[in-house]
Amino acid sequence: MSLRWALIALLTGRPMTGYDISKSFSTSVAHVWHAPDSQIYPELNRMERDGLLNSVEVPWGKKGTKKEYHVTDEGLAEFREWMESPLVPQRQRDPAYLKAAYFDFADPAAVREQLRQQQVYWEEHLAMLERTRASLVDRSHPTLAARLEKLDEREAELAVRCKVYAYDGLISRARTELAWIEDGFTLVDELHSC
Amino acid sequence: MSLRWALIALLTGRPMTGYDISKSFSTSVAHVWHAPDSQIYPELNRMERDGLLNSVEVPWGKKGTKKEYHVTDEGLAEFREWMESPLVPQRQRDPAYLKAAYFDFADPAAVREQLRQQQVYWEEHLAMLERTRASLVDRSHPTLAARLEKLDEREAELAVRCKVYAYDGLISRARTELAWIEDGFTLVDELHSC
DNA sequence: GCCAACTCACTATATAGATAGATAGTTTAT
DNA sequence: ATAAACTATCTATCTATATAGTGAGTTGGC
CATH class of the missing domain: 1.10.10.10 (Winged helix-like DNA-binding domain superfamily/Winged helix DNA-binding domain)
Incomplete structure (x- = not known):
């Protein structure tokens, strides 16, 4: 909806x-x-x-x-x-966390491979988010630029800040995922060595 | 699936x-x-x-x-x-970020109210996650306890670590959301005052 | 003896979303 | 001239998910 x-x-x-x-x-x-x-x-x-x-x-x-x-x-x-209107809280439904909870069922090499893939994905995603954030700040982003034409400077500043706020949230989310993936590598090493 | x-x-x-x-x-x-x-x-x-x-x-x-x-x-x-098998990367689809990008369309009081509600939700969610994490560490969690009965100590330790790892991920995700909500309050104050 | 709360399993219906493909016109490079 | 790539809109089908209900048996308290 x-x-x-x-x-x-x-x-x-x-x-x-x-x-x-x-x-x-x-x-x-x-x-x-x-x-x-x-x-x-x-x-x-x-x-x-x-x-x-x-x-x-x-x-x-x-x-x-x-x-x-x-x-x-x-x-x-x-x-x-x-x-x-109030936001309906989202149900948690993320296969990555489901898998992580059962890593002990999988081959360590396969787990490492998946962590690497996830790492690549999130790094690219993060880079894209940071590029987009920069294009919002300098107002070069085409969709945003079209929007700003209709607004006065004060309104434009508000609009930009909100977009940047949303992207900042996505960026810290991506960083959190990446940190968790890093911890995943440590976990697999420990599982393997004991 | x-x-x-x-x-x-x-x-x-x-x-x-x-x-x-x-x-x-x-x-x-x-x-x-x-x-x-x-x-x-x-x-x-x-x-x-x-x-x-x-x-x-x-x-x-x-x-x-x-x-x-x-x-x-x-x-x-x-x-x-x-x-x-490799994880298919999840599409971003979160109404909270969609809304945040357009906060300038909404009444500041309504935005504050929603942030408060989100804050309450995530705080409760975080507290639940931390309780569950603790019950995994001390092995009192019923579902985990049933599982561990069939395993030897080494296997049990691995299983517990994986569950704790998954919950640690959920917990840092919740903390990231809460930090973002905090920033949301600051943003609304700034929007209002300028 | 009976009611409330719980256990158990399932159905019906609607919407959301993913994947794939159909069809037709336009622009551009060779 | 024509093929390839792009613009434009829409359909068909399948699965996932949400919401709400049905109905029958069981247990515990008073």
Whole structure:
């Protein structure tokens, strides 16, 4: 259900087509909420049906058209309502922790290999988050830049700070994962040696 | 799909009925993998059909019977195979970070209220994790204790260390969330004052 | 003797999400 | 000229998960 709010969030920045959205998802909102285009297109249709968005047909090339979605007042109102409604606490459901609890069932070499893979994944993820954070701070991030055009300096500063705050959270989460993975290597060494 | 492996993991400790499982889920595996009984019962049936488990009818009272599930050799083999297969990296999908990125859309008082609620939730969650960790270290945790009975001291030590390692990860994750929430309060104060 | 609380197992329904593919137009490099 | 790559939108199918219920047996307290 948060997909709906992720889409509105993105569209408050500037009107976009489904295709635009599925592209910018991968470089912005996807860091907090991933979705494939097969979820995005139907959801946009439902949101238009529910009056949260309206769409404008825009010509594309000679024969083609594309649909540009705009957030309606009702859409914005419902987004604010969601923003101010309490968060339902997330259930824990992470295969990495499930596996870790039963590392004694697996071959130490296989565990080490998995830890290495996880380490690579989280290091790359962290690097990406830090690059994105930097592009938010210097306002070069395209999605953010489009949003800021409509705002005065004070509002822009607030928007940037919130985005940076979210990324700071993701960054410290990634660092915590990496530290835990480091401890995993130590654990396997100990298991093996005793 | 990890539900299947969470169930086998639990059943390697001791044979259990679906009801036993849905109860002990909430005090052990649920910290890493939550599932309601309406998912557990059908999955146990499927796992029996697939030969990962077999069930023994056990009398219960005068007329009643209950089904006790045992892990088969095939089940254990497939569990080990999963344990040694690479983890598919999880997509980020967390409403808390999505909201945080758009705090500037919400009323500061509403944001503070949500941060407080999150803080309470994570503090309670952290306290529960620390209690559970302690009960693993002193081996008083019932699910763990049942498992350890079958093991020699060296194996038991390994099993305990792995569980503690998993909980240490969950605990540092919870602490990271709490630190981020603290920063959230600071952010809202700043937004409000400028 | 009876009610409440618990044990046990399952079903029904709806939504969310993952994966894959269908279809049609456009742009660009060779 | 044409193939490759990209833009655009949508469908089909399957699995996962959540929520809510059904129904039958058991145990313990008063």
